[in-house]
Amino acid sequence: MKFYTSVGPNPAVVAMFLAEKGVELPTEKVDLMAGENRQAPYLAKNPAGQLPCLELDDGSYLSEILPICEYLDEKFPTPPLIGSTAEERAQTRMWVRRIDLNICEPMGAGFRFAEGLPLFQSRIRCIPQAADDFKALAREKLTWLDGLMTGKTWIAGDRFTLADILLFCFLQFGAQVGQPLAPENKNLTAWMERVKARTAEKAPA
Structure with a gap:
């Protein structure tokens, strides 16, 4: 590969x-x-x-x-990052779809139609007048997700999955392009620190 x-x-x-x-x-x-x-x-x-x-x-x-x-x-089934059972895989896919459609897509569109407009305007159809609305949609859904994270270690519960990886990478991207995670999202802020600890452990020496 x-x-x-x-x-x-x-x-x-x-x-x-x-x-x-x-x-x-x-x-x-x-x-x-x-x-x-x-x-x-x-x-x-x-x-x-x-x-x-x-x-x-x-x-x-x-x-x-x-x-x-x-x-x-x-x-490469070990460790499983989608799931080991039909139920686990379905839960992971549910959260991945929610995060992708409700957070990643509007966050990406907000960037492409605003800060990224010089790069993308000649490549794709851009809607600059919609940039602020897309960014607002992402913020609203992050607040929604933050409320659902009470008492949870990871997005899908007690399993670290693709849903965590997807959200983490997009939140890191958002922080670099003017869409940082709002500090009032305390559950997601704590979750971010847990993910960062994992990535530090896997960083090359």
Whole structure:
């Protein structure tokens, strides 16, 4: 397998997922800022022109972070980051979908249509007048999620899962592009510190 990566929260999710698995793959960086992802060699791998992308051993390619992580969880089942049972996998997928649709997507759109507009306006259809509303949607859902985190260690309960990785990577991204986690979200702030402790443990010496 080979992992095609770049800057941004989406590649970071897969990189963190691999680190949690203790799996190292051959990696190639694609220059997103220079538009390498929109050129023919890369488009042959992922016609959507997005990162990350995973080349499989049979020469085929997977894109989109959720299918990539699902595939990796099946190929490298220990530790399980989706779930070991049908019930656990369903719970993880439920939280991943909630976080992706309600927080990651509006946060990303808020960035692309505001701070990231110079980079994205020639690549995708942008709606700059909607940027503030998208950012507000993400903030509102983070407050909603914070209320649900009372008494919980991780997003899905007592299991560290892809849902935690997804949210963590996007919150780190948000903090860098003018969308920091509001300090009144005390449950999520404490959760962030728990995730940071895990990543520190897995950082190279």
